[in-house]
Amino acid sequence: MKTLILAEHNGTEINPSIYQAVTAAQFWNLPIEVLVAGSNISAVAQQAASITGVSRVLHADAEHLSHQLAEDLAKLIAATGREYKVILAAHSSFSRNILPRAAALLDVAMISDVLEIQADNTYVRSVYAGNIYTTIQSADAIQVLTIHGSNYPAAGAIENKAHIQQLEAPPAQRKSRWVSETRSQSDRPALSSAKVVVSGGRSLGSAASFEQVLAPLAEKLGAALGATRAAVDAGFAPNDIQVGQTGVVVAPELYIAVGVSGAVQHTYGMRDSKIVVAINQDPDAPIFQVADYGLVADLFEAVPALTAAVQ
Numbered sequence: 001m002k003t004l005i006l007a008e009h010n011g012t013e014i015n016p017s018i019y020q021a022v023t024a025a026q027f028w029n030l031p032i033e034v035l036v037a038g039s040n041i042s043a044v045a046q047q048a049a050s051i052t053g054v055s056r057v058l059h060a061d062a063e064h065l066s067h068q069l070a071e072d073l074a075k076l077i078a079a080t081g082r083e084y085k086v087i088l089a090a091h092s093s094f095s096r097n098i099l100p101r102a103a104a105l106l107d108v109a110m111i112s113d114v115l116e117i118q119a120d121n122t123y124v125r126s127v128y129a130g131n132i133y134t135t136i137q138s139a140d141a142i143q144v145l146t147i148h149g150s151n152y153p154a155a156g157a158i159e160n161k162a163h164i165q166q167l168e169a170p171p172a173q174r175k176s177r178w179v180s181e182t183r184s185q186s187d188r189p190a191l192s193s194a195k196v197v198v199s200g201g202r203s204l205g206s207a208a209s210f211e212q213v214l215a216p217l218a219e220k221l222g223a224a225l226g227a228t229r230a231a232v233d234a235g236f237a238p239n240d241i242q243v244g245q246t247g248v249v250v251a252p253e254l255y256i257a258v259g260v261s262g263a264v265q266h267t268y269g270m271r272d273s274k275i276v277v278a279i280n281q282d283p284d285a286p287i288f289q290v291a292d293y294g295l296v297a298d299l300f301e302a303v304p305a306l307t308a309a310v311q
């Protein structure tokens with residue numbers, strides 16, 4: 001039996017979280033294969049083949065996979081999935097869109113956001129936004145799971161590349177089709193792998209002030225911008241920078257929370273940060289309970305002053 005990792009990529013580069021997924025997959029001591037699906041993505045397949053510990057890359061290259069629709073990728077995984085004991089991915093909105101569908105097609109359970117692998121079918125995961133840890137066992141023949149990437153060190157890269165095998169994709173499904181997409185263009189580092197994150201809440205008041213107040217600080221620190229769900233729902237920030245239980249989980253060296261209340265659903269996504277700095281005008285805001293450094297101040301004064309002070 002073998003382990004299969006679903007690779008997330010942007011068409012040219014593999015997502016850094018895959019390196020952590022490879023480390024997690026080593027628990028089973030089985031050959032590790034990586035599935036790279038898309039269109040014109042041979043560079044991504046090459047990159048996957050150079051990850052230490054990967055024994056083979058399955059390269060599914062087809063026009064109808066170019067937008068990586070969940071229904072198509074789930075069908076592709078289900079078509080080959082019975083050869084594997086474990087089907088694994090890094091926990092992200094990409095994989096949690098696809099793996100539950102693949103698990104359903106294979107008629108097995110889906111276990112999401114695993115914090116720790118205790119045995120080959122026993123996992124620790126958190127519920128209630130990280131307030132309770134549960135240990136669960138799956139009796140299924142195929143274990144389908146996503147892992148909490150920041151709990152695993154990234155695998156390295158090697159010169160001797162693994163074998164890349166072409167994989168024929170099943171025909172396109174007709175349930176969904178790609179119509180269009182709007183991507184926020186940014187030169188800032190990717191949120192999920194950034195070393196510094198500057199996050200803002202609803203208190204920023206508008207999309208314009210979110211950008212005007214936070215972007216200069218982020219630029220000086222080489223940081224990614226993050227947001228609370230309340231800020232996203234209010235239209236101040238795009239959905240793909242939401243940090244939290246239903247957003248992105250980050251693990252930077254430094255997390256600066258600006259006008260963020262500290263609701264558990266938000267702190268779930270930032271709790272792996274090494275140092276947390278909070279700026280909030282309410283001294284009783286829950287964010288101060290998880291912050292290493294707290295400043296009780298009006299953000300509209302404190303952030304420009306901090307930005308000016310950073311060399």
Ligand SMILES: Cc1cc2nc3c(=O)[nH]c(=O)nc-3n(C[C@H](O)[C@H](O)[C@H](O)COP(=O)(O)OP(=O)(O)OC[C@H]3O[C@@H](n4cnc5c(N)ncnc54)[C@H](O)[C@@H]3O)c2cc1C
Nearest residue numbers: 201202203228229230244245246247259261265266281299
């Ligand atoms: C199922 C579920 C999933 C959720 N998932 C997420 C998630 O993934 N991510 C997430 O973030 N939330 C999530 N939420 C929402 C979460 O519960 C909170 O509502 C949200 O995080 C609050 O966002 P906020 O801190 O921006 O807003 P608020 O709660 O409105 O807090 C604003 C804060 O800003 C401070 N403030 C106001 N003005 C200023 C100023 N001028 N200067 C300094 N400070 C100021 C206030 O004191 C307050 O603490 C989820 C909720 C549910 C039910």
